[in-house]
Amino acid sequence: MSRIPLPYNPKILELFKNPKNLGKMEDASVSAVAGNPSCGDMITFYLKISDRHVIEKASFESYGCAANIATSSIVTEMVKGLTLEEAWGISWKKVTEAVGGLPSVKFHCGILAVGALKRAIRKYLKQKGLSPSWVQSEPSFEEKQALEEEELGKLLLKRMKAGAEGEGQC
């Protein structure tokens, strides 16, 4: 285990201090979780989607670091008013750019935030029995990464429970 300096930029600090669209949404059309406590990051996304497939509002809750909070917060702002197809086009790189950049060890925070968003969209489409052409059956990059991170977390947990030697090479 080593420590890495984390010179967060002013945008991240601002969103950490005053996150936008924070909290559980009671009338959400759909919600999705990405991450788990073992990997140290967990995001819940809530979307309110109109009949015309436009995201009317989005909110989040986050168990995670400042970068996690900031990227989740900005995603909720970015998707507001977008159609599901437009929201699907958001990549973790765009999110990272929107928060003014992230320390490289925190890239996964932005990936996880987008992973949670895409999971929510996919879940909504499934609920409605829709399969539009813009969404592929195989998981997107961010969904895949979120899944991988969750698996790593589970593996780490298993390894620690077994009392295996050394630290997880994650």
Added chain:
Amino acid sequence: MVENVRELLRAHENLKHEVYLDHENSSIVPPEVIEAMLPYYAEKGYGNPTLTHKPGWEAFETIMESAHKIAGCLGCGAVEEVNFVPGETEANNLALLGTISIMKSKGKTIVISEIEPLSVLHVAEMIQRNGFTLIKIPVDGEGFLNLEHLKEVVDKSTVLASFSSVNNEIGTIEPIKEALEIVKDKNPETIFHTDASDAFGRTPLNVQDLNVDLATVSSYKIQGPRGIGALYVKEGVSVERILEGQVGTQKLWPGVENTPLIAGFASASELAFENFEQNLNRMRRMRDKLIDGVTQRVPRVRLNGPRGERRVADNVNLSFMQCEGEALTIELSLSGVYVSSGSACTRRLLQPSHVLVAIGRKHEEAHGSILMKVTRYHTEEDINYALEVVPKAVERIRGIVGSTKVE
């Protein structure tokens, strides 16, 4: 990058009070210690202690006097037993690697605990990769060594045993004397090292009474300057150098001696042992005020490590459920309370502290842990301020977690 940090610092302007509680990771150096160091930069003793001129001889005198003071605080038999090195990490590397290179013909097993600091753990794992057997002794839920297990594993092949006197993260005062007796009883030739960095100045440590072969001490952990520490090597015990170069007064560590830091270390040692019991009682009072105050004010919080006399005087380690540690350290910093979290972010995952995992804490308990260390310089006002800030900070971070189920 630096511009970002400047912005982060600007966010800390207008703090009404500041309390530094991260003495695990670095320390404030009190003015009297700085004063003891300053003359050796430009006034006197700025020479190399092995050279034949006045500034050199002055340095020599200061280094010897400093070693003498520290030897007195440690309870050494002879001043030569104090070997200055740049810090705890270097002392532990020297103790382990320097012993192994001498003992490798006698056996291939080393024994440590599951909760050693990384400068022991990672070095031991490196030795393991080079063909040694590494045995890690488990600990109980409060971090105490399992001595029965130790009894079972030490044998004639055991060349080195290394156990911290006090755990650096959770403050457990380990039964080192008992551990040493078990080890030496099984194999009198085993070299016994203890990292005493968290015991020195905060427990009645006496290396001669304890009869350890090697002991690590660190300057900043007793409010001395960073960048200096010492390895106690009992008379008659051999350790091989792990670095080569110009060897001077310090036979185990080549390079030019850092006289001001050595003088500062000696001054901090003297101050720690001046009114020792009084200092200890003060630290215990602050420690318990912090532990009790936080646990009374904040729901769902858990103390890591033992309570009372079996816990070192300065250590506070608390796990906050449903609260992420790094976010909490930033939130506290913005209010002027400086602490560290038990977990660290590596590439993809947050690595929980191996110490908290070893005492059976769940990942979310480890991720929500905060380590604080009090010193004799903290005031009631400092602790009161921390007690005012911590509950608010935890509440805000928990508010962000919201209904996300972290378990």
